[in-house]
Amino acid sequence: MLPANPEQFKNAVREAWDESASGWNHQTPAIHNWLAAPTAALLGAARIGLGMRVLDVAAGAGDQTLEIAHRVGEGGRVLATDISPAFLQFARENAHQAGLAQVHTRVSDAEDRVLDENGFDAAVCRLGLMLCPNPLRALQQMHRVLRPGGHAAALVFSEPQRNPCLGMLMTTALRHAGLGPRDPFAPGGLLSLGKPRLLEDHFIQAGFAGVTTERIYAPFQLPSARDYLHFVRTSASPILQILGHLNSEAREAAWADMEEQLEVFQLADGNWEGPNELLRIHGMRPVG
Numbered sequence: 001m002l003p004a005n006p007e008q009f010k011n012a013v014r015e016a017w018d019e020s021a022s023g024w025n026h027q028t029p030a031i032h033n034w035l036a037a038p039t040a041a042l043l044g045a046a047r048i049g050l051g052m053r054v055l056d057v058a059a060g061a062g063d064q065t066l067e068i069a070h071r072v073g074e075g076g077r078v079l080a081t082d083i084s085p086a087f088l089q090f091a092r093e094n095a096h097q098a099g100l101a102q103v104h105t106r107v108s109d110a111e112d113r114v115l116d117e118n119g120f121d122a123a124v125c126r127l128g129l130m131l132c133p134n135p136l137r138a139l140q141q142m143h144r145v146l147r148p149g150g151h152a153a154a155l156v157f158s159e160p161q162r163n164p165c166l167g168m169l170m171t172t173a174l175r176h177a178g179l180g181p182r183d184p185f186a187p188g189g190l191l192s193l194g195k196p197r198l199l200e201d202h203f204i205q206a207g208f209a210g211v212t213t214e215r216i217y218a219p220f221q222l223p224s225a226r227d228y229l230h231f232v233r234t235s236a237s238p239i240l241q242i243l244g245h246l247n248s249e250a251r252e253a254a255w256a257d258m259e260e261q262l263e264v265f266q267l268a269d270g271n272w273e274g275p276n277e278l279l280r281i282h283g284m285r286p287v288g
């Protein structure tokens with residue numbers, strides 16, 4: 001079921017991500033390490049190569065955008081889009097600092113028919129599609145702006161039981177906020193596209209052919225549960241949104257509760273490893 005008021009939902013999402021943009025940008029080295037292998041799989045599935053024009057949807061602070069820019073080279077073009085102007089500001093600055101003039105940005109909701117540019121060789125989305133209340137619409141837009149024979153690929157979280165940290169953070173945040181449990185597959189939620197077959201069905205319905213999916217185990221490895229909690233506290237907008245209405249004492253109690261539960265993932269060698277599984281999906285816009 002879609003949110004009762006999608007516009008209100010989107011405004012809240014935009015504001016919340018704007019607020020966590022700086023934290024997410026600051027966490028880029030940790031995110032980069034966490035997602036190195038899945039990102040290589042994503043860009044490989046989208047067949048990104050020299051001289052191509054690529055659309056990067058829900059690009060955030062641009063970690064994967066920069067990798068795409070390196071792959072397409074100076075003769076290519078990357079258009080990074082995101083609903084959050086604050087995030088794209090970081091993406092622009094990061095691309096500028098890296099000397100990647102082939103990166104361009106545009107604030108836009110993935111679901112809206114706003115891009116007048118088309119004929120892209122590839123369109124990708126790393127950990128953004130599941131946040132769209134209507135991901136099918138977002139895929140239809142990606143399909144629309146691709147050239148025939150162009151490739152689309154996305155990474156999303158798989159089933160809740162394979163991403164136990166996210167489920168635990170969400171459940172604990174909701175309990176402390178005095179809110180009832182939520183359906184993990186409700187549209188727009190972090191785990192919403194982990195519902196079996198849903199993403200494949202959306203790709204096919206959007207018009208993509210040759211749809212393939214791959215499961216990628218992507219544990220988040222950090223020195224301690226406290227480090228992971230720091231990542232969540234500074235950048236995980238969906239959790240921050242839930243705790244946003246609590247006073248600081250109640251919020252601290254929620255964070256302490258989460259940290260204690262996250263200790264269960266402490267390894268015997270002294271490191272911490274949060275299990276995560278992602279789905280990498282790919283499809284092609286048919287020729288003709």
Ligand SMILES: C[S@@+](CC[C@H](N)C(=O)[O-])C[C@H]1O[C@@H](n2cnc3c(N)ncnc32)[C@H](O)[C@@H]1O
Nearest residue numbers: 017058059060082083084087109110126128131
């Ligand atoms: C988890 S972050 C991922 C950012 C980046 N792709 C990465 O992997 O580092 C999710 C991003 O999706 C963006 N987002 C959420 N809903 C969106 C929508 N409807 N349209 C476009 N971007 C959206 C947020 O602003 C945020 O930048």
